[in-house]
Structure formats: C-alpha cells, structure tokens
Amino acid sequence: MIRPEVKTTSGNVHEELPLRMETRGLSVFYGKKAGVREVSLPIYNNRVTALIGPSGCGKTTFLRALNRMHDLTPIARVTGEALLDGQNIYERGVDPVEIRRRVGMVFQKPNPFPTLSVYDNVVSGLKLVGIRHKGLLDEAVERSLTQAALWDEVKDRLRAPSMSLSGGQQQRLCIARALAVQPEVLLMDEPTSALDPISTQSIEDLMSELKKHVTIVIVTHNMQQAARVSDFTGYFLTGELVEFGPTNQIFTNPKDPRTEAYITGRFG
Amino acid sequence: MRSLQARYNRDRVMVALLLLGTALAALPLLLLLGYALIEGFTSLNWDFFTKTQKPPGELGGGMAQAIVGTIILNGVGLLLAIPFGLAAGILLSEYPEHPLNPPLRVLSDTLNGMPAILKGLLAYVLIVKPMGGFSGLSGAVALAFIMLPILAKSTESVLRLVPWTIREAGLGLGLPRWRVILSLVFPAARAGVVTGMLLALSRAAGEAAPLLFTAFGNVYMQLNLLQPMDSLPVRLYTYAVSPYDDWHRQAWAAGLVLLALIVLTSLLARWATRGRQ
Ligand SMILES: Nc1ncnc2c1ncn2[C@@H]1O[C@H](COP(=O)(O)OP(=O)(O)O)[C@@H](O)[C@H]1O
Ligand SMILES: [Mg+2]
Numbered sequence: 001m002i003r004p005e006v007k008t009t010s011g012n013v014h015e016e017l018p019l020r021m022e023t024r025g026l027s028v029f030y031g032k033k034a035g036v037r038e039v040s041l042p043i044y045n046n047r048v049t050a051l052i053g054p055s056g057c058g059k060t061t062f063l064r065a066l067n068r069m070h071d072l073t074p075i076a077r078v079t080g081e082a083l084l085d086g087q088n089i090y091e092r093g094v095d096p097v098e099i100r101r102r103v104g105m106v107f108q109k110p111n112p113f114p115t116l117s118v119y120d121n122v123v124s125g126l127k128l129v130g131i132r133h134k135g136l137l138d139e140a141v142e143r144s145l146t147q148a149a150l151w152d153e154v155k156d157r158l159r160a161p162s163m164s165l166s167g168g169q170q171q172r173l174c175i176a177r178a179l180a181v182q183p184e185v186l187l188m189d190e191p192t193s194a195l196d197p198i199s200t201q202s203i204e205d206l207m208s209e210l211k212k213h214v215t216i217v218i219v220t221h222n223m224q225q226a227a228r229v230s231d232f233t234g235y236f237l238t239g240e241l242v243e244f245g246p247t248n249q250i251f252t253n254p255k256d257p258r259t260e261a262y263i264t265g266r267f268g
Numbered sequence: 269m270r271s272l273q274a275r276y277n278r279d280r281v282m283v284a285l286l287l288l289g290t291a292l293a294a295l296p297l298l299l300l301l302g303y304a305l306i307e308g309f310t311s312l313n314w315d316f317f318t319k320t321q322k323p324p325g326e327l328g329g330g331m332a333q334a335i336v337g338t339i340i341l342n343g344v345g346l347l348l349a350i351p352f353g354l355a356a357g358i359l360l361s362e363y364p365e366h367p368l369n370p371p372l373r374v375l376s377d378t379l380n381g382m383p384a385i386l387k388g389l390l391a392y393v394l395i396v397k398p399m400g401g402f403s404g405l406s407g408a409v410a411l412a413f414i415m416l417p418i419l420a421k422s423t424e425s426v427l428r429l430v431p432w433t434i435r436e437a438g439l440g441l442g443l444p445r446w447r448v449i450l451s452l453v454f455p456a457a458r459a460g461v462v463t464g465m466l467l468a469l470s471r472a473a474g475e476a477a478p479l480l481f482t483a484f485g486n487v488y489m490q491l492n493l494l495q496p497m498d499s500l501p502v503r504l505y506t507y508a509v510s511p512y513d514d515w516h517r518q519a520w521a522a523g524l525v526l527l528a529l530i531v532l533t534s535l536l537a538r539w540a541t542r543g544r545q
Contacts, residue, residue: 074365074441079520101442111433115455125441128451174437 002245019083020045020185020215021066021103026080028070029060035061038080039241041234041240043185048121048216050206050226050247053236054262059219060108063187066217067103068096074139093261100126104183104214109188110170112177118159121173125181147213148176149206168199175203177213186210192225204229225261227251235259303357304527308520311354316521321487327514331522333489338529341404341483342473342490342498345411346465353468354461355418357423358493364451380417388478396482404497407483414475415468422464426457458543466537470530476501500526 021043028035034216036058037061039160043049043066051059057170068089070076081088089099099154112121120127122144124138141158145151154165161171171191178186192200207216207229226233226247233250235258239266243250243259315330356372357529379387391410396402430453438448454461472481476499479485484496484504500522507519 011482067440068434070441072436096441097444099440099442100440104442105436106432107436107440109433111431111437113434113437113452113456115452115458122439123361124452125443127445128438128447177437183442 005167011204017047017194019043020085022083022219023062023065024081024083026078027063028058028065028081029077029079032072034239035076036043036065036236036239036241041241041244042232043215043217044232045215046211047231048211049232049234051217051219051236052221052223052226052262053242055221057236058095058239059221059236060189061239062169063189063217063219064105066185066187067100069100069105071096095143101181102183103185103187104178104181106171106174106178106186106188109194110167110174111203112170112173114161114163115158116162116166116174118154118162120163122176122180123136124177137212142221145173146174146178147206147210148172148180149202149209150176150263166199168195168196168202171195171204172206173201175206175210179210183214184216188216190221193221200225223251237262286427304520304523307517308522308524311514311517311521312524316518316525320489324510325512329518331498331500331503331518331525333398333486334500334522334527335490335525336491336525337483337486337498338500339403339474340493341407341411341479341497342469344362344404344493345415345472346469348408348412349415349419349468353419354423356416356420357427357461357464358449358454359393360420361427362445362448362453365399376417376420379386379413380421382476383408384414386476388480388482391482393480402482402484402496404483404493404495407499408493410478410482411472411475414472414478418468418471418485419464422467423457426460426464427453429460430456464536464540466534473530474501474526475507476505480505488509498528 019042020052023039024039026039026041027037039062041049041148053059064070065078066082066089070078070080078090079242080090084102085097087094089096089103092110113124116124119141122141123131124135126140142151142155145154150169154160154173157164165173171194173215175186175188175191188243192203195203208218211259218226218230230247232245233247234241234255235250235256237258241255244254245255251261251263254263302315310426315328316332317330318332319328319330320333321331354482356376359366359369359372388410390413391406395406395409399406434452434456435448438443438452443452479499479502483499483502485502486496486498490497504519504526507515507522510516
C-alpha cells in the first residue's frame with residue numbers, strides 16, 4: 001500500500017490519505033448529560049491521531065465510543081455514526097465483540113491479568129478464543145513483545161507472573177497483549193500518565209514504529225507528548241471538537257482562538 | 269493535664285471492659301470445647317473410627333458408618349450444589365441486567381432464610397416420597413439446599429471484589445463476555461470461591477434435623493446412596509438422647525470428630541489455594 005507522507009502544515013493534503021475510521025455527528029450521553037456532542041473526525045490509516053484537551057472535556061468518552069466500550073455502561077447512550085472501514089459500528093447486527101477485536105484498547109492504568117504469566121497475558125486474546133497451536137502462539141508472543149519494545153527485557157522470564165514487572169513494563173505488556181490479536185486500530189487512553197519519565201519515553205519511542213502496523217488514536221493531556229508522537233491532533237473542549245488538523249498546524253498555527261489559548265498555556 | 273490523665277484512665281477502663289466482654293463471650297465456647305475434649309477423648313480410640321455400633325448397653329463399638337456417611341452426604345451435597353450455586357453467583361454479580369437476576373436474588377434470599385428442617389422437608393417431598401424410602405441421596409439433596417444460597421452469596425460477593433479493570437481489559441481484547449468471566453474474572457476470585465465452599469460445607473456438615481427424615485441414619489456401614497445412610501450429627505443426636513453413659517461419651521466424641529473434619533477440610537482447601545491472591 002502507498003502511504004503518502006504528511007509533511008505539509010497547510011492545505012488539504014491529508015485529505016488524500018486513506019481513512020481507517022471516521023465519526024459523523026457522534027454524541028455520547030450519560031443519562032441526559034452529554035459527554036461528547038456531535039463530533040465528526042477522520043482517523044487516517046497508519047497515522048497517529050492525538051486527542052488533547054483539559055480534564056473532563058470528553059476525550060475518554062470519545063475514545064471509548066470508537067470500539068463500543070460504552071455498551072458496558074448501562075447509562076451511556078451513543079448517537080451518530082462511527083465508521084470502521086466504511087461500516088458504521090453502531091449499525092444493527094454489528095457484533096461489538098468483533099469490533100473490539102479489530103479496534104484494540106490500552107487503558108490509562110496498566111491492567112495485565114494478574115493470574116496469568118507474561119506469556120499468557122500476551123496471547124490471552126488468542127488462547128481464549130481457542131487458538132492452541134504452540135508455534136503460532138510463540139510467534140505472536142515474540143512479534144508483539146518486540147513491537148511493544150519489551151522483548152529484550154522479558155524474553156528470559158516469559159513464565160514469570162505479570163505482576164512481577166515494573167509499571168512501565170506492565171503497560172508495554174498491555175500494548176503487546178492488544179497487538180497480539182493484530183487489530184487494525186489501537187486506542188490508547190493516556191497510556192503514560194501513570195508512568196515514570198523513562199517508561200514514558202520508551203512508549204513514545206515505540207509509537208513511530210508501531211504505526212506502520214496499526215492505526216493509533218492516543219488521548220493525552222500532555223501537549224508535548226501530542227506534539228512529539230502524533231501526525232494529527234484534535235482539540236476537545238467541554239465535549240466538543242474545537243479543532244482538528246495536522247499536528248504541526250495545530251501547534252504552530254491554530255485557527256481557533258480557543259485552541260491557541262490552550263496550546264500557549266493561557267488556560268487549561 | 270488532669271483531663272488527659274482522666275482520658276487515659278477512661279481508656280484503660282474501656283479496654284478492660286472490652287476484654288471482659290470478649291472473655292465472657294468466648295467462655296461458653298471454651299467450656300464446650302474443653303468438655304467435649306475431656307468427655308470425648310475417653311471414647312476416641314481406634315474402634316471409634318473402624319467399628320460400627322455395638323448392641324445398646326454394651327460398651328465399646330464405634331461410629332465408622334457415621335463418619336463415612338457424613339463425608340459422603342456432604343461431598344455429594346457439595347457436588348450437587350456447586351454448579352447451581354456458582355452459576356447463580358455469577359449471574360447475580362455479572363449480569364445485573366439479566367431478566368432472571370431479580371427473581372434469582374429473591375429465591376436465593378428466601379432459601380437462605382429458610383430453616384434447615386424445611387429444606388429437609390423439601391428433599392423429603394422431592395426424593396423420599398417418589399422413591400418410597402429414606403436414602404443418602406435425599407440427605408445429600410437436603411444438604412445441597414443448605415449450601416446453595418451460601419455458595420451463591422459468597423460467589424457473588426467475591427466476584428464483585430474482582431477489579432472492573434480486568435473485565436474491561438478482557439472485553440477490550442475482543443473476548444466474549446462469558447469467556448472473560450470464566451477465564452479471567454473467575455480465576456482471580458478462586459481463593460474466595462473456595463472459601464465460600466468451605467463456609468457452605470461447615471454450615472451443612474453440622475445439621476441433623478434435615479437428615480432425620482431423609483438420609484435417616486443407619487447403624488451399619490452403607491455406601492449405597494439409594495439406601496439410608498448415617499451421619500455424625502444424627503448419630504450424635506441419637507446417642508445424646510439415649511440413656512447410656514457410654515453413648516453419651518461417644519456423642520461428645522462424635523462432636524469432636526465433626527469439628528476436626530471441618531477444620532481439616534478448611535486446612536486442605538487453604539493448602540490447595542495457597543499462593544493465590
Ligand atoms: N460513567 C460515567 N457516568 C457519568 N458521567 C460520566 C461518566 N464518564 C464520564 N462522565 C462525564 O463525562 C464528561 C467527560 O468525561 P471524560 O470523557 O472522562 O473526560 P476526559 O477523558 O477528557 O478527562 C465528564 O463531565 C465526566 O464527568
Ligand atoms: Mg480521560
């Protein structure tokens with residue numbers, strides 16, 4: 001596949017990129033209260049899209065709408081469309097389990113399965129749907145841990161309990177676990193907010209490599225992080241998408257005064 | 269300073285009262301244990317474990333049939349109760365939106381509050397009547413009715429303690445909900461589930477009333493579940509109301525053995541789930 005580079009800071013070149021996902025007028029309500037309202041946003045294939053904005057502005061809410069995680073919250077209700085490869089994932093008859101298989105998730109706090117070893121954590125998404133072939137599983141473990149930049153650190157203790165890893169290693173283990181089922185999209189909700197600077201660095205470093213295999217949407221409240229790792233950035237404020245564009249443009253030449261205020265640290 | 273000293277004094281008095289209260293509450297228990305030990309130990313010998321009852325009035329003999337019967341009745345009862353109890357616990361904890369959830373909760377609470385003797389009656393109506401006679405099986409069913417709500421309640425509460433993040437992680441991987449519950453949530457609660465089984469077992473093991481008209485009792489060794497079967501509580505009761513001193517001592521011994529069996533089971537289970545959680 002041809003993957004055009006996005007180097008421009010102006011113009012509409014990014015609109016030529018293939019879409020992996022897209023939302024159209026997507027809203028999420030908790031009871032009567034809207035968590036996000038009428039968000040339309042493109043998610044380009046093999047690119048990193050960052051969602052920034054002050055705490056409580058709906059970043060997590062939006063992210064969880066992209067793989068139907070809100071199905072698990074009884075009071076949450078989603079309206080509008082979220083397209084994955086052109087298909088609305090909220091359409092009748094779409095299996096949410098299938099969607100979550102294609103759109104993986106990494107959570108804010110590392111959450112490896114405490115009863116499983118490092119190895120079994122990585123292959124849990126495969127083993128628990130009945131894949132038992134040892135060669136296949138071994139290969140998935142090495143591939144996923146390598147992609148998550150964890151292989152060298154744990155290759156000699158794959159049978160160790162997952163909880164024996166450090167916090168940063170646990171988070172990379174969770175990334176590897178999500179990658180093992182080979183999702184098309186990886187949603188990351190502030191994946192480094194619970195980590196020390198060195199672990200944060202290692203996760204930021206692996207993202208540029210990772211996006212060759214998977215489309216990434218990352219929520220962060222750290223603007224420097226968004227600037228460092230992402231190709232596109234969306235700025236959220238009180239449940240609405242204020243501005244979306246190439247990261248360079250958002251950070252150097254924001255069109256909306258509210259984005260500019262946030263970027264330059266005048267609030268938030 | 270005077271008031272500080274006064275507070276210290278008051279504190280001492282309160283602690284002393286508390287200790288006194290605890291001691292008073294523990295006293296009957298200690299007396300019972302001590303008495304059972306003294307009375308029971310004189311009858312605890314090899315014969316007690318290997319022989320069955322001697323004709324009334326004759327010294328000696330044992331309770332082998334009651335020990336074996338208690339183990340069988342409770343073992344079978346637990347096996348019968350486990351699938352239903354765990355399934356109910358899972359449904360109560362993991363499927364709050366399921367239409368069967370509220371009625372199941374009412375059923376479980378009702379069963380929990382129902383006197384044990386009524387559960388015996390239930391087993392009598394369900395098994396003894398249709399089969400036309402007393403049997404170990406009906407006793408096991410009666411005990412299962414006692415264990416069921418305890419299992420359901422304890423399973424529900426330990427599943428609730430499993431962090432929500434584990435479920436989210438599993439579902440986020442694209443695993444079906446039942447798979448997440450069975451393979452990820454349940455194992456994380458394993459030790460607690462086993463503790464619940466012990467709780468159910470120790471509650472049921474001491475019951476005589478529901479067995480009186482189900483398993484009935486037997487002075488001979490009986491391994492066939494379709495025949496009347498003996499148990500320690502029933503034997504204890506029978507011996508305790510008998511006019512013979514030797515049987516009274518054996519009744520105490522039966523109590524001791526029952527207690528020892530329960531302690532032993534819980535040690536075994538602890539050992540089996542060691543290193544988890
Ligand atoms: N489960 C929930 N129930 C009710 N309100 C919620 C829930 N989750 C989030 N919200 C509300 O939705 C809004 C957006 O929250 P969130 O998406 O978590 O923001 P962010 O991730 O940007 O900090 C907040 O006002 C929050 O209080
Ligand atoms: Mg958030």
